[in-house]
Amino acid sequence: GAGVSQSPRYKVAKRGQDVALRCDPISGHVSLFWYQQALGQGPEFLTYFQNEAQLDKSGLPSDRFFAERPEGSVSTLKIQRTQQEDSAVYLCASSPSAGTRATDTQYFGPGTRLTVL
């Protein structure tokens, strides 16, 4: 089954550490999204890639958050100097077309649960 995969599934970090979260989208999908889901809340948009281009990073909460998708497939979300408020589930989603098609379905990965102590 070639769904969206994410690794690691769980990550515990000490405050101040850097973390890197990986997303493998469905093969051939043009669009890739990162969302942050706090406990008991709905996911909130972080950033969007169309192939390797990061077209929207308006949801990134601070300059400690950085995302890349250098070859237009795998993406990495990096959080520097983690803080307790960064604790959340980080979700990756991909869709087959460019972001202009509002009707496209987004397919979600299982998420990475980040706990910052």
Add this chain to the structure above:
Amino acid sequence: GDSVTQMEGPVTLSEEAFLTINCTYTATGYPSLFWYVQYPGEGLQLLLKATKADDKGSNKGFEATYRKETTSFHLEKGSVQVSDSAVYFCALRGMVGSARQLTFGSGTQLTVLP
């Protein structure tokens, strides 16, 4: 900006009861509307969608109708099962911006008792 307001939970029902989860939205233009479901320990899965006014999305016995006049997309099921226990999220995908990201409601926890 775009927003989704969803009926707060948790909701507890007996098996075979009728389910309604209310969802209303605010958006520019004509968004697409979605219901996603999150089963315990699993990722978000698309349950159903509707892309224009008066469309009805349906799947696994669940239905929702895109009502532009009331800006609503309420989720219904005539007879719930224990296996429907999950968190349900209403979402919209708007018409503005290059990302066309999903905007989610806060989720409704459903528990179905045997």
